[in-house]
Amino acid sequence: NAGVTQTPKFRVLKTGQSMTLLCAQDMNHEYMYWYRQDPGMGLRLIHYSVGEGTTAKGEVPDGYNVSRLKKQNFLLGLESAAPSQTSVYFCASLGGSYEQYFGPGTRLTVT
């Protein structure tokens, strides 16, 4: 039981490049989330999904897209990266007792 995993762990992009972050969970959870963590800002919700095939915007969705084609996977895409998207990205899934399970994070730097 791996819990929540994220790929890749680190990435450096140039401005304007695109990439996809992959989140996978093996706990059969319906709800999944993408957050970004910036110093002094806590975690902010980018997008979330309440089930396969459904997604919704969170607090800071601009510049990101997501897809949930399979229940266990939640993808976060950056179509044209900007330096303001330099951050640590966390994926999470919601357990049956309301607590969220977090992945180890992806550290993204956009130059």
Added chain:
Amino acid sequence: AQSVAQPEDQVNVAEGNPLTVKCTYSVSGNPYLFWYVQYPNRGLQFLLKYITGDNLVKGSYGFEAEFNKSQTSFHLKKPSALVSDSALYFCAVSRGSTLGRLYFGRGTQLTVWP
């Protein structure tokens, strides 16, 4: 709108002393309250939660928190701090169970010195 305030960016305490990390919240409706801990270069780990019932909740690693509805607070406490408790602590709130959406505070860095 939902929000969480953690008024202290840093809390420093000596090992063996009690610790408190403060959290106040604003939410419409019944709050679901959580504490998470983050160790360096790691994801967040769940510590404890308040959903309903007894205002004093106990969690992992000897931590506890008290829900105070009148003061809209949910302070994290531990009777005797350990050096290994040093980490970044986040308070979070959701409104009822609304899709599990959490609103996080900015975090409090706890340092326990030997």
